[in-house]
Amino acid sequence: MNQPRHSLIGLLCRVILTCVALASLAACATPAEPERMAVTRTPDSAVFPALLQHAMCVRSVTGGEDTNPLWVSKVGNADFRQALTTSLGDADLLSPPDTCKYPIDVNLLGLSQPAVGFALEVTSHANYKVYNGAGAPVLLATISAAYTAQFSEAFAAIVRLKRANEGSIRESIKQFMDRLRQVQLASPGAETPVARLESDIVRNLTRLMETVNRHRDSVEAASGRFG
Numbered sequence: 001m002n003q004p005r006h007s008l009i010g011l012l013c014r015v016i017l018t019c020v021a022l023a024s025l026a027a028c029a030t031p032a033e034p035e036r037m038a039v040t041r042t043p044d045s046a047v048f049p050a051l052l053q054h055a056m057c058v059r060s061v062t063g064g065e066d067t068n069p070l071w072v073s074k075v076g077n078a079d080f081r082q083a084l085t086t087s088l089g090d091a092d093l094l095s096p097p098d099t100c101k102y103p104i105d106v107n108l109l110g111l112s113q114p115a116v117g118f119a120l121e122v123t124s125h126a127n128y129k130v131y132n133g134a135g136a137p138v139l140l141a142t143i144s145a146a147y148t149a150q151f152s153e154a155f156a157a158i159v160r161l162k163r164a165n166e167g168s169i170r171e172s173i174k175q176f177m178d179r180l181r182q183v184q185l186a187s188p189g190a191e192t193p194v195a196r197l198e199s200d201i202v203r204n205l206t207r208l209m210e211t212v213n214r215h216r217d218s219v220e221a222a223s224g225r226f227g
Contacts, residue, residue: 029158031067032075036166037083039174041090048093048177051185056093056130057100058085063108063126072113073162075124075169080108087173093180102138105129109142111165120157121148122164124172130180141179145171 061084064077084106088094095101109125123146130139147167154160 028069029067029071029073030069030162032073032079032162032165032169034079034082034086036163037075037079037169037173038086039090039170039177040087045091046178046181048091048181049183049185052102052180052183053092055095055099055101056088057095057103058088059100059103059105061106061108063106063110072158073165075108075111075165077108080106080169083169084173087177091177101133103131105131111168113161113165116157118151119148120160120164121146122161122168124165124168126169126172126176128176128179130183132185138185139179139183141176143172143175143179145169145175147171 058081061077061081064080065074066076067074084104085094106129107127109127112123112125114120114122123144125142125144128139128141128143129137132138145168147164147170149160149164149167151160153163
């Protein structure tokens, strides 16, 4: 009585495995979706420096790769750029057209992707550079960010890898924006720390020279009296 039942269970298992294999073969890789990589502001998000608000833009994104449908999902430059731009806009950092004071350049150094697995972890490596209006860097950061896509997120491995790519870039942008919150910026017209130090040095040297000159004059006067 149990043998036919076991045979039926075995047949069902083979059918399921065959369907899984066919689904994997039939799936085509698609590029990462910008909306899944963008960072959304939460009520408890820390504030950004006032000078960055409505003053930033994405000048360039390089290093991304186009997705080959017959291979695996990748992150393209345009999609990364759109995700970062959307994140800046949601955080009230994006500047109006032609008024950008703090341009951002990003170089996607690469994606560390697994070959197989149920839980797929991808680590992205990106170099972020932020400049002020004078062209001086105000933030230089190389960020490695990981995200693991679980089996529950997508049945097909090729889609699960795509979700891992998206989550990794989203985490990278999040860490970049956390760095932005810590940037120290001088107000327009205000002395920078370096300029303030130079002013202090010049002022102290001037005072020293004045003291030396007064002492020399005193010595010369005393020598004249006793000469």
